[in-house]
Structures are given as C-alpha cells and as structure tokens.
Amino acid sequence: MIELEHVSRRFGDQIAVDDVSLSVERGTITVIVGTSGSGKSTTLRMINRLIEPSAGTILIDGKDTAAVSGEELRRGIGYVIQGNGLFPHWTVARNIATVPTLLGWDSARIARRVDELLTLFSMKPADFREKFPHQLSGGEQQRVGVARALAAEPGLLLMDEPFGALDPIIRAKAQEDLLAVQQRLGITVVLVTHDMEEAIHLGDRIAVMDKGKLLQYATPTEILARPAPGFVARLVDGVDRPFRLLSLAPVSQIVEPGTAEGPPILETATLRDALSELLWQQRDALPVTASDGSARGRISLAALIAHAGGPTGGLPASGPAASSPR
Ligand SMILES: Nc1ncnc2c1ncn2[C@@H]1O[C@H](COP(=O)(O)OP(=O)(O)OP(=O)(O)O)[C@@H](O)[C@H]1O
Numbered sequence: 001m002i003e004l005e006h007v008s009r010r011f012g013d014q015i016a017v018d019d020v021s022l023s024v025e026r027g028t029i030t031v032i033v034g035t036s037g038s039g040k041s042t043t044l045r046m047i048n049r050l051i052e053p054s055a056g057t058i059l060i061d062g063k064d065t066a067a068v069s070g071e072e073l074r075r076g077i078g079y080v081i082q083g084n085g086l087f088p089h090w091t092v093a094r095n096i097a098t099v100p101t102l103l104g105w106d107s108a109r110i111a112r113r114v115d116e117l118l119t120l121f122s123m124k125p126a127d128f129r130e131k132f133p134h135q136l137s138g139g140e141q142q143r144v145g146v147a148r149a150l151a152a153e154p155g156l157l158l159m160d161e162p163f164g165a166l167d168p169i170i171r172a173k174a175q176e177d178l179l180a181v182q183q184r185l186g187i188t189v190v191l192v193t194h195d196m197e198e199a200i201h202l203g204d205r206i207a208v209m210d211k212g213k214l215l216q217y218a219t220p221t222e223i224l225a226r227p228a229p230g231f232v233a234r235l236v237d238g239v240d241r242p243f244r245l246l247s248l249a250p251v252s253q254i255v256e257p258g259t260a261e262g263p264p265i266l267e268t269a270t271l272r273d274a275l276s277e278l279l280w281q282q283r284d285a286l287p288v289t290a291s292d293g294s295a296r297g298r299i300s301l302a303a304l305i306a307h308a309g310g311p312t313g314g315l316p317a318s319g320p321a322a323s324s325p326r
Contacts, residue, residue: 001026002047002156002188007056008212009042016042018212019056024205026061026155029182029189031203033196033235039212040192044158047190048077060156075099078157078187082164084145086133092118092144093129099152117147120181139170143177150185157182159191163198175202196235200224200244208232221248242308246271251288251299254307260285260298267296271307274299 002024009017017039024030032040045051047058049070058065065073086095096117097110105113115125121143133141142162149157162178163171179202182189193199199206200220207217208231216228224245227233251274252267264287265274278286278301285300 001059001061002190003057003059004043004047005057005059007043007046007053007058009039009046009051010054015212017046017053020209020212020214021056022207022214022217024188024190026188027186028204029179029191029202030205030207031199032190032192032207032209033194033199034209035194038209040194040209041160043209044160044190044192047156048074048079048158050074050079075103075152076154076156078146078149078152078154080145080149080157080159080162082161084133084141084162086141086145086148088133090132091129092131092133092136095133095144096148096151098148103152113151117150120184121147121177137170138166139174142166142170142174146178146181150181150187155187157187157189159189161192161194164193178202196239197244200239200248208235221245224248243272246275246304246308249307252296254303255288255297255299256303258298259295260287260300262286264289264295265299266291271304275301275304275308278304 004020004022007017007020008015020039020043022030032043034040042051046053047060047065049065087098093111093114096114100110100113114129118125118128123140123143128136128140128144133144136144142165146157146159146162149159159178163174166174175198178189191202200223203220205217206220206223208215208223208228210231215230216223216232218226223232224236224239224241227236247270249271250267251265251269251271254271255267260283262281262283263277265277267288267290274286278284278299284302285298288296288299290296
C-alpha cells in the first residue's frame with residue numbers, strides 16, 4: 001500500500017503539487033489524470049524519490065520512503081516512461097537485465113528471467129534476445145520497456161504516459177497487455193496519463209489533478225456518475241458516459257429474478273455487451289446464465305437504462321461497483 005500524506009512540491013515560487021493525500025491499495029491500478037502541467041509526473045516521481053517532496057510524507061507498506069536512500073528505493077520499484085527509455089546500444093536482453101545485474105543476480109538467473117519476461121509479453125526469446133531497440137517496432141520497444149521495469153520482480157510499477165507515443169491500435173493492445181500482466185503478477189501500478197478514456201479503462205481508481213491539486217479520487221464508476229463539479233465534470237463530459245458506465249459493470253450486478261425469451265447472456269458479460277445484444281435481438285429482456293449454463297435470471301432494458309442514467313444512475317444502491325470487468 002502507498003500512502004501520500006499532505007504531499008507538496010515547490011519549484012521556486014511555483015507550487016507543482018499542492019497538499020495531495022491519497023492511498024493506493026496493494027494489487028490495484030491507480031491512474032493519475034489531468035491536463036499538462038497539473039502535477040501528475042511530479043507526484044509520480046515523488047513516490048520513487050526521483051523528486052523529493054517539499055512537504056508531507058510518503059509511506060510504502062507503512063515505511064517512510066525518506067528513511068531509505070533514493071537509489072535503494074528505486075531498485076525495488078519499476079519505472080516506465082514515455083518512449084520507453086531503452087539504452088539504444090544494448091541488446092534487448094541486456095536492457096531487461098539492467099536492474100538484476102545491478103542487484104548482482106547470477107547470469108543463469110538473469111537469463112532465465114529475461115526469457116520469462118519476453119515470453120510473458122508474447123515475444124519469442126530466441127527471436128528477440130539479441131536484437132537492438134532500433135530493430136523493434138514501437139509496440140515491441142514499449143513491451144521491452146515494461147519488461148525491463150518488471151525484471152527484478154518489483155511489487156510496485158510506476159508508469160509515466162507509457163502509451164503516449166503509440167498509435168491507437170498498438171496502444172489498445174499495450175493497455176490489454178498491461179491489464180493481463182498486472183492481474184497475473186498481482187502488482188500495484190500507478191500510471192500517469194492525460195487521457196480520461198485510458199484512465200477509465202485501466203484504473204481501479206482515478207486521481208484527477210488540476211493545478212497541483214487532487215480534485216477527486218474515486219473509482220471510474222463514481223467519477224463518471226458523480227464527477228466533482230467544475231474541472232472533473234468538464235473532463236468526463238467528453239467521454240461516452242452512458243456506454244462507459246455500462247462497460248464497467250457485469251451483468252450479474254443488475255440481474256433480476258424471472259425468465260425471458262431469446263439467446264442467454266453470461267452473467268460475467270459487461271452491461272454494454274448486454275445492451276448491444278438486447279438491441280440486436282430487438283427484445284426488452286434476455287435470460288442470464290452462469291458459465292456452466294445454469295439459469296441466473298433475466299436482464300431487462302429498463303434496468304440497463306436506469307444504470308446508465310445521469311446523476312442518479314450508474315451506482316448500485318450499496319455503493320460503487322465492487323468488481324469491474326473493464
Ligand atoms: N524540475 C522542474 N523545475 C521547475 N519547474 C518544474 C520542474 N518540474 C516540473 N515543473 C513544473 O511543475 C508543474 C507540474 O509539472 P508536472 O511535470 O508534474 O506536470 P504534468 O501534469 O505531469 O504535465 P505533463 O502532462 O505536461 O507532463 C509544471 O508547471 C512544470 O512546469
């Protein structure tokens with residue numbers, strides 16, 4: 001768990017980060033989103049002490065980060081920047097091995113880890129180990145950048161606009177890769193972006209910053225359904241709110257007792273998938289089943305419309321969506 005307690009950073013007269021407090025649960029993805037100059041990168045870089053806070057405390061798993069040297073701290077924290085920052089004259093294998101080498105791992109263990117990570121990112125080790133960064137596509141370079149950050153098995157990965165330089169199709173693939181790898185390894189991720197759509201797609205929680213201040217820190221569902229007035233509300237105005245809300249929750253969340261005619265929908269499908277199917281089938285309800293085929297009830301158009309609606313919709317009565325199928 002990461003806890004920022006009243007953290008600020010000044011550069012001369014300017015306050016880049018202004019009294020930010022937030023906590024990040026272990027094993028989750030937190031996305032810091034905001035416009036250029038809002039203090040996102042400075043906040044991220046204070047977590048691994050590439051930038052020192054002017055005030056406040058940062059704790060990782062209860063320990064004050066100021067109590068260890070910055071260098072030691074950074075060896076245990078993965079860090080990925082836009083454009084990946086690979087060393088151009090080093091092979092893929094050597095790039096990935098950077099931190100394990102610094103940590104003095106033996107060469108057999110390093111070689112095993114390099115192959116394991118390349119395989120994790122669907123890059124055949126024999127084909128990629130000895131290549132140089134300029135021999136890779138942008139998407140491959142990006143994957144090697146993330147592999148390098150994960151090489152020493154950090155529990156925490158910091159990512160600063162990691163997909164900013166990728167074209168939309170490769171970017172979507174890189175986002176899916178990140179979600180899969182994060183779930184598989186159970187790591188904690190803090191990611192900076194200026195793209196609200198990316199934040200909604202990737203984040204278990206979203207921190208919206210403007211002019212150094214943290215304006216709202218909540219789940220994507222809460223941010224969409226109940227954005228803080230002003231800047232956050234304007235920011236989410238630009239995204240397809242009803243469809244985004246529907247894509248964040250599973251069918252099981254609004255399943256009703258009863259039956260319906262038509263092809264069944266899985267309870268794990270998203271509400272967006274369910275809406276699409278209802279429209280396609282021209283029905284006002286469809287049956288819902290579990291993955292083993294057993295009946296779970298029905299999903300109705302009326303319930304979907306209520307869920308996707310403005311200020312009163314989107315959130316179940318008990319609070320924000322606990323599970324997000326993304
Ligand atoms: N080393 C520095 N010296 C002086 N000012 C700085 C320094 N680093 C950041 N700043 C200023 O602090 C403010 C916040 O910068 P920061 O990089 O954290 O913003 P950001 O939200 O990440 O922006 P971007 O999306 O453009 O990267 C900006 O006004 C920036 O000019």
